[in-house]
Amino acid sequence: MKITKDLYHGSLALLTDFYQLTMAYAYWKSDKGEQEAVFNLFFRKHPFQGGFTLAAGLDYVIDYCRNFRFGKEDLEYLSKMKAPDGSPQFEKGFIDYLSKLKFTCDIDAVEEGTVVFPNAPMIRVRGPLIQCQLLETPLLNLFNFQTLIATKAARINLAAKGEPVLEFGLRRAQGIDGALAASRAAYIGGCTSTSNVMAGKLFGIPVSGTHAHSWIMSFESELEAFEAYADAFPDQCVFLVDTYDTINGVKNAIKVGEILRSKGKEMIGIRIDSGDLAYYSNKAREMLDEAGFPEAKIVASNDLDENIIHSLKGQEASVNVWGVGTKLVTAYDQPALGAVYKLSAVKEESGEWVPKIKISQQSLKINIPGIHNVKRYYSNGKAVADMIYLEDQEINPRGTVIIDPTDATRRKRIMPAFYKEEELLKPIFKNGKLVYKSPKIKDIRERAQNQLASFDKTHKRIVNPHLYPVGLEENLHHMRMNLVLKAKQMENGEA
Ligand SMILES: Nc1ncnc2c1ncn2[C@@H]1O[C@H](COP(=O)(O)OP(=O)(O)OP(=O)(O)O)[C@@H](O)[C@H]1O
Ligand SMILES: O=P(O)(O)OC[C@H]1O[C@H](OP(=O)(O)OP(=O)(O)O)[C@H](O)[C@@H]1O
Ligand SMILES: O=C(O)c1cccnc1
Ligand SMILES: [Mg+2]
Numbered sequence: 001m002k003i004t005k006d007l008y009h010g011s012l013a014l015l016t017d018f019y020q021l022t023m024a025y026a027y028w029k030s031d032k033g034e035q036e037a038v039f040n041l042f043f044r045k046h047p048f049q050g051g052f053t054l055a056a057g058l059d060y061v062i063d064y065c066r067n068f069r070f071g072k073e074d075l076e077y078l079s080k081m082k083a084p085d086g087s088p089q090f091e092k093g094f095i096d097y098l099s100k101l102k103f104t105c106d107i108d109a110v111e112e113g114t115v116v117f118p119n120a121p122m123i124r125v126r127g128p129l130i131q132c133q134l135l136e137t138p139l140l141n142l143f144n145f146q147t148l149i150a151t152k153a154a155r156i157n158l159a160a161k162g163e164p165v166l167e168f169g170l171r172r173a174q175g176i177d178g179a180l181a182a183s184r185a186a187y188i189g190g191c192t193s194t195s196n197v198m199a200g201k202l203f204g205i206p207v208s209g210t211h212a213h214s215w216i217m218s219f220e221s222e223l224e225a226f227e228a229y230a231d232a233f234p235d236q237c238v239f240l241v242d243t244y245d246t247i248n249g250v251k252n253a254i255k256v257g258e259i260l261r262s263k264g265k266e267m268i269g270i271r272i273d274s275g276d277l278a279y280y281s282n283k284a285r286e287m288l289d290e291a292g293f294p295e296a297k298i299v300a301s302n303d304l305d306e307n308i309i310h311s312l313k314g315q316e317a318s319v320n321v322w323g324v325g326t327k328l329v330t331a332y333d334q335p336a337l338g339a340v341y342k343l344s345a346v347k348e349e350s351g352e353w354v355p356k357i358k359i360s361q362q363s364l365k366i367n368i369p370g371i372h373n374v375k376r377y378y379s380n381g382k383a384v385a386d387m388i389y390l391e392d393q394e395i396n397p398r399g400t401v402i403i404d405p406t407d408a409t410r411r412k413r414i415m416p417a418f419y420k421e422e423e424l425l426k427p428i429f430k431n432g433k434l435v436y437k438s439p440k441i442k443d444i445r446e447r448a449q450n451q452l453a454s455f456d457k458t459h460k461r462i463v464n465p466h467l468y469p470v471g472l473e474e475n476l477h478h479m480r481m482n483l484v485l486k487a488k489q490m491e492n493g494e495a
Contacts, residue, residue, distance in 0.1 A: 011071035012064060014078075016137040021078070024130045025094050033097075033130035036347035038371050040121035041139055043339040044364060047151055047331070048306075051465025052455060054154045054448055055122055056185045057146030058112045058428070059438050064138050065429060068103040068131075075099050104432035105131050108373075108425040111439070113150075113188055113448035115455060116424075117470040119405050120374045120388050122147075122339070124425055127432075129346075136341045145178070146185040148337040152306075152328055153189025154452060158460055159306040161313065164192040165322045166208055168301065169329025182329035188444050190452075191324075203441055210238040210271050210299065210323075222249060226256040230267070234260060237267040238299055241284070242274045250284045254291045269297030271323070277302070278315040285318035297321050305332065306462055342367045357483040359491070364406050369483055370476060377419035383454050384419065385412055389473035402471025405480075412469045 027033040046053050070078070075098060081089035105127030116122055123139060125132050157165050167186040173179030183199035193208040194200060200207035211229060219225040226239050237260065241249025250270060257267040270288075272280050277300045288296045300312070301323030309322055326332060344367060345353050355369030371391045377384050387402045389395065397417040404410035428436040439447070458466035472480065 011069060011074055012067060012138065013070045013074050013134075015141070016134060020134050020137055021090075023133050024098075025090055027130050027133065028094050028097055034128045036127065037129045037132050037343055038345040038353075039125045039132045039136070039341055040344050040368075040372070041123035041125075041143060041339055041341045042119055042121050043147075043337055044118050045338065046118065047148055047334045047337050048155060049463075050151065050155060051459040051461060051468065052151070052154075052452070053116050053147060053337070054150040054189055054452070055110045055114045055116045055143075055147050056112050056150035056188045056444075057143040057181075058109055058123075060142040060146065060181070061107075061109070061123065061139055062428060062434065062436070062438060064142060065103055065105070065107065065135070065432075066434060068101075068135075070098045070101060101131070102432060103131065103429075104128065105135070105429060106427075106431065107429040109428050110374075110424050111426055111444075111447065113444045113446075113451060114424060115383075115448075115451040116147075117386055117468060119368065120386055120470055121372055121425065123341075124372070126371070132343075140339055140341055144337045144339045146181050146188075147339070148331050148334070149182045149185035149329065150189040150448070151337075152331050153186040153191050154448065155306040155462060156304075156309065156322070156324055156328060157190030158452070159309040159313065159462060160322050163320055163322060165190065165324055166299075167191040167194045167196075167328060168209075168323045168325035170194075170196040170325075172326040173329040179329065184441070186328055187441060188448055190445065190448065191328075195325075205441060211240055213240065213243045213273075216240060216243040223252045223255065226252055227259070230256050230260050230265075234263065234265040235268075237269075238297070239267065239270050240273060241270045242272050242280075246272060246275055246280045247283060247287075250287050253296075254287065254293065257291070257293055257296065267293070267296060269299060269320070271299040271301060273301045273323075277319065278312055278317040281312075281318040282316070299323055301325070303327060310462055344369050345371050355479065355483065357480070357487055359484065359487045366480075366484060368405060368472065368476070369480055372476070374424040376422045376424055377414060377416065378422065378454065379419050381454060382456060383468070385414060385469040385471065386424070387414060387471060387473050388476065390476050390479070393473060393475055395473065401474045402469065403474065403477040404469075404471050405477075408477070408481075410469075410471075412471060 075095055078090055079095045083089045105125050107125055109123040170179045173182050180199050183194040183196040184203050187205045193206040195209045197207055199205055216222050216225040230237050239253040241253055253270045260267050281298050284298055297320040299321040300319040304324045305327040343356050345355050347353050357369045358367050360366050372388050373391055375387045399415050402412050459468045
């Protein structure tokens with residue numbers, strides 16, 4: 001997918017916060033722009049009070065980085081920007097510098113469809129300070145939203161226990177890009193199809209749909225409307241039965257189902273879009289079964305989310321297919337994932353990498369210094385723990401301890417020799433060159449399914465999930481603690 005080209009006709013370089021440009025200018029002025037640095041993109045808390053998060057959006061990030069350049073019109077705009085005193089905001093030398101700027105970073109990232117946890121880097125950027133800094137806002141913009149929606153979709157699909165979930169969100173989505181990105185992420189998270197035809201075209205997602213109340217209302221009677229639809233689409237009939245009276249609507253659907261059958265065709269089923277979905281789906285099931293349509297599917301829609309689907313399952317509703325729009329594509333109960341992008345190391349002139357720490361009053365917000373990788377350990381195919389460790393750290397195969405970065409009293413002993421392991425960060429760019437081949441979207445969706453299957457169901461529970469262990473390898477933990485102590489001593493004037 002060429003998102004930048006197909007959707008934005010060229011350059012996205014100005015899709016950033018102004019302060020990234022002012023910092024870039026100041027780095028340039030102080031000759032720091034080319035100093036190497038490492039930044040990590042991570043979040044601190046799962047969305048939806050859940051126990052897992054599903055990564056998505058990397059393909060957009062790749063596309064952004066491949067097209068990373070300031071176009072002629074971008075540069076013209078920047079050169080005309082004025083400082084408060086009326087002088088040019090940016091010197092000509094800086095505009096020239098931007099005009100020659102080429103993307104040269106290394107990027108390592110988790111693949112789309114990977115299950116991820118708080119504090120572990122999902123994207124690691126290593127490169128000249130100016131470039132790393134300029135990537136902050138777009139990377140967060142691209143990764144936060146799709147990861148949020150893929151996670152919401154995964155939760156909804158888990159609640160539906162393998163039954164198809166059709167994504168119907170376009171009409172309520174956050175504008176054009178919000179809708180397209182949401183349809184893509186919803187498919188990665190497990191939805192079967194989208195109603196958004198443009199998402200189908202752009203991303204190769206299956207497209208599907210039924211019909212609206214207006215179709216029924218445009219006829220004299222519901223029966224006529226069903227008949228006309230059956231004439232047009234004899235193999236694709238899902239009759240919307242609740243326009244006037246749901247029970248009567250099911251009767252009419254059965255009548256037209258019989259007409260179709262007399263012509264050698266089968267109706268696919270019915271859709272119920274209002275009222276008590278447990279009561280009406282069970283009633284409809286009885287009626288369809290009695291009339292000889294045990295295979296007819298019952299689609300339910302109307303402001304559904306994972307909680308209502310879970311509740312309807314608990315009530316033994318006879319729903320086979322779920323249509324979910326608004327609450328999925330807007331991530332209704334949590335409209336943003338709070339992923340952040342933080343500096344964790346810089347390279348000194350001597351060539352030595354120096355880990356960087358930011359102290360916060362909230363210990364939750366103290367970052368993890370250094371250059372890290374993340375390993376996931378599996379036992380009998382089940383994920384048992386994730387370990388964040390320093391890139392050049394040897395891991396003792398006979399045993400190490402991982403320590404929760406937010407609570408040092410939570411520790412877990414790991415015996416790497418007994419586990420299978422997976423490096424979660426994969427090389428994406430080396431020196432600005434793409435070294436990763438993006439999988440097809442259906443393979444990303446399959447990866448998500450496999451990843452989710454490798455986690456115990458207690459972590460996937462919708463309410464009060466069990467915490468999955470993610471910790472710092474012990475040497476990294478000690479290095480971090482020492483840096484925190486040193487920084488505190490400096491603060492107190494003790495150093
Ligand atoms: N048995 C049920 N258990 C729990 N929630 C349900 C059940 N049946 C329906 N719901 C949900 O309750 C809400 C009902 O919303 P609302 O009252 O707006 O719908 P309605 O009046 O039935 O339909 P509409 O206003 O679209 O004609 C929806 O979110 C629906 O998904
Ligand atoms: O409820 P969602 O999860 O967003 O799913 C999409 C909804 O869009 C359609 O109706 P619309 O909401 O436009 O009108 P209605 O509620 O009056 O049927 C459809 O019938 C669904 O109810
Ligand atoms: O195809 C449908 O049934 C559909 C599409 C969009 C929104 N609501 C329903
Ligand atoms: Mg509605």
